Amino acid sequence: MLQNATRSLFMSDTATVHARINPTVKKEAESVFLRLGMTPTEAVRLFYTQVSLHKAIPFQLHIPNELTKKTLNESAKGINVNHYNNVEDLFASWDE
Numbered sequence: 001m002l003q004n005a006t007r008s009l010f011m012s013d014t015a016t017v018h019a020r021i022n023p024t025v026k027k028e029a030e031s032v033f034l035r036l037g038m039t040p041t042e043a044v045r046l047f048y049t050q051v052s053l054h055k056a057i058p059f060q061l062h063i064p065n066e067l068t069k070k071t072l073n074e075s076a077k078g079i080n081v082n083h084y085n086n087v088e089d090l091f092a093s094w095d096e
Contacts, residue, residue: 017044
């Protein structure tokens with residue numbers, strides 16, 4: 001019954017959304033969708049539904065400060081990034 005109601009919600013009338021997305025971001029996001037068992041279309045529908053229900057973006061948005069921007073840029077370039085083989089090694093590094 002719930003499945004039919006959900007299907008009706010999404011399939012009664014439809015509109016098309018087109019978006020241009022960085023190919024790397026698209027690939028990484030679709031990998032997550034696959035692990036969750038959903039298609040990119042279902043993910044977009046979910047996002048739009050949540051925005052509609054909440055009347056807002058369904059998560060907090062932040063403008064990164066200068067330190068965060070610098071850290072993100074360095075991480076993207078592999079600068080000052082530590083790699084660990086497992087969680088135990090990561091935790092052990094905190095004690096050093």
